[in-house]
Structure formats: C-alpha cells, structure tokens
Amino acid sequence: MSISNAALLAGIERGLVTADQAQGLRDLERTRTAVLDVEPQDDEKFRFISGFSDIFVTIGLGLFIGALGYFSAEFIGGVGMCIVIAVASWLLAEYFTRKRRMALPSIVLLLAFAAAVFGAVALALDPRLGISSALAEDSGWPIVVAGLVTAGAxxxxxxxxxxxxxxxxxxxxxxxxxxxxxFTAAPDLITQVAKPLLLICGLAVFALAMRFDLSDPQRQTRRTDIAFWLHMLAAPLIVHPLVSGLIGEGGPEAVAAWSILAIFIGLALVAVLVDRRAILVSGLSYAGFAFGSLVVKAGLSDSVVPLTMLVLGALVLLLSAGWHSLRRALLSRLPDALAGRLPAHT
Structure with missing residues (x-):
C-alpha cells in the first residue's frame, strides 16, 4: 500500500521525516509505479484459485462428498444419494463460499449441487436413467423436468x-x-436434429456471454466472470456439432482435417475480437478428439493429420505472442460503434 501525500506532510510536521526524505519517498513511489505499469498484465482475469488452501480444501471436499455419496447410495439408493449430496453441498457452501469466499471449493460445490439436483429429479422420474445413459422412447420428459428444476435450483x-x-x-x-x-416431441428425428439443436444452443449461449461482456467492457465486475464460464460452455456446443459432423461423414481425412482447421481459424478470429482465450481452450479440447479420430482412420500413413496439428499448434503459439497486435489490427477494421463496445484492453 502506497503512502499518501497527506501522510507524508503530516510526517514532516511531526518530525518523523524530513522534507528531503519525503520527496525521496515520492520519487521512489513514482519510479516503482512506472516499472509496474510496463509489466505485462492478464487482460482475461480469472478468479479460479486464491491460494493453496483452495486446493487443500477441494481435495477434502472431494473425499468427503465422494464417501458421503457412496454410503448414501448403499443405504438409501440413487435418488437419496443425490439428495444427500445436494444438501451437503449447499451446507458446505454456507461456510466455504458465503463465509470464506474460496474460489475453487465454491466452483466444486456448485457443480456437485447442480449435478445432484439434476440426478435426483431425473432418477426419481425414471430410475432407468441410472442404468443406461441411452434415452428410451418415453424418457425425454424426465430430462426436461430435471433440467428446469436444476435451472431453478x-x-x-x-x-x-x-x-x-x-x-x-x-x-x-x-x-x-x-x-x-x-427428443420427446420427435424421438425418430433426434439423430437428424441433435447437432443443429446443439449448434443453435451454443450460439444462444455465446450471445448471452457477449451480453455480459458488453455490459462490462473494462472487466471489473462479476459479470466478466459470468461471461468467462458462458464462453467455456458455448465453445463446445458450437464446435462439437461441426467437428463431429465432419468426422462422421466418412469423407477423405484430408478434407476433414483442413475443414477442422478452417473452423478453428474462424474460432480464433472470434476469440481475438472478443478478447476471450477461453473460447479457444474449450474448443481445442474437442479438436484433440477430432484429430485423434482422424489419426486412427488415417493409420498414421497420411501426413495431412500431423501437418494440420503442426499448423494448429503454431497458430496457438502465434496467437499467444501476437494477441494484442492482431486484436488492434482487427478492431481497426470494425465500425467504430462496434469496436467501442468490445473490451477495451488491447
């Protein structure tokens, strides 16, 4: 914490420091501030962990909730297990989230709570969901109800x-x-509409994320953290239908590989414009699965796959090195009204 000018003047009046010493402290503060100003800063701040205590507590939560779920399932079944986990996660959040404000434990407890609520409702309406992940012809409604109840919770x-x-x-x-x-409305068409539906949902989630981003261009409030997680959700919903469609068409591996690369180039441009690396990180995880499938199909005999992976890796490294320069160049080509609404860090 820096010393204010008023405190220095009070120190001179009381004889704690001389005028020369006070001026020396002011010069030192200006020099230190100038050095700090030139240090690189992370534009996409992410409150994930505040210290090793977060990791330590998260390990304890994982062990405790895991054991609690095991014994609950043994004695009161799957629905009871989910209810116990949901209640325990809420009560633990009262201390670790509301009182201690610990970032990583709060994330884990929220995910455990949401998953438990969803599982409790879905299993209560259709116990078959706990046996098989495949949807039966009449099992769409439990998913609908579970999703709505979880959203409310x-x-x-x-x-x-x-x-x-x-x-x-x-x-x-x-x-x-x-x-x-x-699925409930048209179970026979689910295979045809699943991918377009996920893509539409992904675009809707991305639009919601941008709504939060545009409302906080300086990224100083909780809205920027909300936008971060929405971008993490939107990216796989958008990328997965596109990539899985290319792999599942059975066409030449070379065409699929370069098509995937084109998708990620477009995704990278969007990520740079909105200044969200999270879009690329979430999408690249799906690219790994896509490239793995292509490698298996190609039998390692086609050089297109490793070449595409090489280009993709080079793209990520180049983006990391020239992120700000590229962003300034792209923003300069946008209308001033639109560029002015995007995050200002460049």
Whole structure:
C-alpha cells in the first residue's frame, strides 16, 4: 500500500521525516509505479484459485462428498444419494463460499449441487436413467423436468452465494431440457436434429456471454466472470456439432482435417475480437478428439493429420505472442460503434 501525500506532510510536521526524505519517498513511489505499469498484465482475469488452501480444501471436499455419496447410495439408493449430496453441498457452501469466499471449493460445490439436483429429479422420474445413459422412447420428459428444476435450483443458489459459474450451470441445465423436449416431441428425428439443436444452443449461449461482456467492457465486475464460464460452455456446443459432423461423414481425412482447421481459424478470429482465450481452450479440447479420430482412420500413413496439428499448434503459439497486435489490427477494421463496445484492453 502506497503512502499518501497527506501522510507524508503530516510526517514532516511531526518530525518523523524530513522534507528531503519525503520527496525521496515520492520519487521512489513514482519510479516503482512506472516499472509496474510496463509489466505485462492478464487482460482475461480469472478468479479460479486464491491460494493453496483452495486446493487443500477441494481435495477434502472431494473425499468427503465422494464417501458421503457412496454410503448414501448403499443405504438409501440413487435418488437419496443425490439428495444427500445436494444438501451437503449447499451446507458446505454456507461456510466455504458465503463465509470464506474460496474460489475453487465454491466452483466444486456448485457443480456437485447442480449435478445432484439434476440426478435426483431425473432418477426419481425414471430410475432407468441410472442404468443406461441411452434415452428410451418415453424418457425425454424426465430430462426436461430435471433440467428446469436444476435451472431453478441454480438460480436460487446464485441468489444466495453469487458464484459466477452458477449462471453457466443453469444455462447448461436449460440446454439439457431443450434436448429432452425435442427428443420427446420427435424421438425418430433426434439423430437428424441433435447437432443443429446443439449448434443453435451454443450460439444462444455465446450471445448471452457477449451480453455480459458488453455490459462490462473494462472487466471489473462479476459479470466478466459470468461471461468467462458462458464462453467455456458455448465453445463446445458450437464446435462439437461441426467437428463431429465432419468426422462422421466418412469423407477423405484430408478434407476433414483442413475443414477442422478452417473452423478453428474462424474460432480464433472470434476469440481475438472478443478478447476471450477461453473460447479457444474449450474448443481445442474437442479438436484433440477430432484429430485423434482422424489419426486412427488415417493409420498414421497420411501426413495431412500431423501437418494440420503442426499448423494448429503454431497458430496457438502465434496467437499467444501476437494477441494484442492482431486484436488492434482487427478492431481497426470494425465500425467504430462496434469496436467501442468490445473490451477495451488491447
């Protein structure tokens, strides 16, 4: 914490420091501030962990909730297990989230709570869901109801604890409800409409994330953390239908590989414009699966796959090195009204 000029003047009056010493302290503060100003700063701040105590507590939570779930399932079944986990996660959040404000434990507890609520409702309505992950012809409604109830529960959780990832968890529950609703309405067409539906949901989530981003261009409030998690959710919802469609068409591996690369170049441009590396990180995880499938199909005999991976890796490194320069160049080509609404850090 820096010493204010008023404190220095008071120190001179009381004889604690001389005028020369006070001026020397002012010069030192200006020099230190100038050095700090030229240090690189992370434009995409992410409140994930505040110290090793977060990791330590998270390990304890994992052990405790895991054991609690095991014994609950043994004695009161799957629905009872989910209810116990949901209640325990809420009560633990009262201390570790509301009182201690620990970032990583809060994220884990929220995810455990949301998953437990979803599982409790879905299993209560259709116990078969605990046996097989495949949807039966009449099992769409339990997913719809579970998604809606989970969305409501996460809204209540956010009102109480204000954990930024809660909004993304609630939106994910709504996406699950939408998928269940379409499956219930047209079970015979689910294979044809699943990918377009996920893509539409992904674009909707991205639009919601941008709404939060545009409302806080300086990224100084909780809205920027909410936007971060929404971008993390939107990216796989957008990328997965596109990439899985290319792999599943059975066409030449070379065409699929270069098409995937083109998708990620477009994704990278969007990420740079909105200044969200999270879009690339979430999408690249799906690219790894896509490239793995291509390698298996190619039998390692085609050089296109490793070449594409090489280009993709080079793209990520180049983006990391020239992120700000590229962003300034792209923003300069946008209309002033649009560029002025995007995050200002360049």
């Amino acid at each position: 996460t809204a209540l959780h956010y009102w109480r604890f204000r954990v930024p990832i809660t909004v993304a968890a609630g939106v994910a529950a709504l996406v699950a409800a939408a998928v269940g609703l379409v």
